[in-house]
Amino acid sequence: MPVKPEILKVTPTARSRLFQVEELEIRFSNGVERTYERLASRGNGAVMMVAIDSEDHLLLIREYAGGIEDYTLTLPKGLIDAGETPLQAADRELKEEIGFGCRRLDPLKEMTNSPSYMGSTLTAMIARDLYPCKLEGDEPEPLEVVRWPLSQINELVAREEFTEGRAIAALYLAREFLQQEQ
Template identity: 75%
Template sequence: MVNSMPVKPEILKVTQTASSRLFAVEELQLRFSNGVERTYERLATRGNGAVMIIAVDAEDNVILIREYAGGIDDYTLTLPKGLIDPGETPEIAADRELKEEAGFGARRLDFLKEMTSAPNYMGHRIKAIIARDLYPCKLEGDEPEPMEVTRWPMSRIDELVALPDFTEGRAIAALYMTRSFLEKEV
């Protein structure tokens, strides 16, 4: 059971301390309801957010991609994902990213959940979207190299999660939530 919500701290000052093409680092001067003041740092939110697509084909396989991940300097097996462009809904962005990264469009898109990563330090949010009724459709994206596309049976998610190159926490959570979502539909 969740207790009553605490009073959010008052933001006294926000200072951008660094920025790059993709990121802005902010320093937050905060005063908590008990009078304690602290300085926090965060990667600030920019843009319109992002989507992660859990695409499930007619044979109950999830569509995965293998891509280079700069943060870990390695290739990783994961779900298609990308930024929501200005003017796009999360569903339109999910369909576009799926076409760009995996070569499929979706006739059915269901919002699953909005997730964060390290919310104590980052404001980034990603919307998990389930894509079904897939059809072949490839769009040119901004990826520097072609993505390896793999199908994995939804019935074997536990084995997928155990693989050493399937490590992204948001993708793991999204798969288990998708499995529950789809089981409720049956």
């Protein structure tokens, strides 16, 4: 295992309402020094849920994504609020985004998005034993809930509007988890 580099200095270089960019001066174990840039980790992480109803359908959301300037089909997800556990955040986000709570949450994997540039994490989970329960969310418009047969994951991933890499990874992790459970 390589020796982790030494961080010599961290300097904030830019800040917006949502992001802070930092410059890291780093020295590797062989003496080489480099400057890296990253989006600073803030907050408590995020959760993404593969919500499965009693008829073995996925409950997806269609929402506007500013990064791609279009609507996208994806899994329910959201930030973990201060004082919340990932399980509590997952249940709350499900209630806000798809109008269901869940009695069973199984964590699948903690993932990073782009570890070279971001330190944020997202915990993917399977949500089952759903029951109707709606909480007010922070979305600017109502989210469309889309039911999709669990047995048709490959067809979902092939759809042009289903592009989020974390959601694709979570679906395949969930399918493997469910197969091992049987």
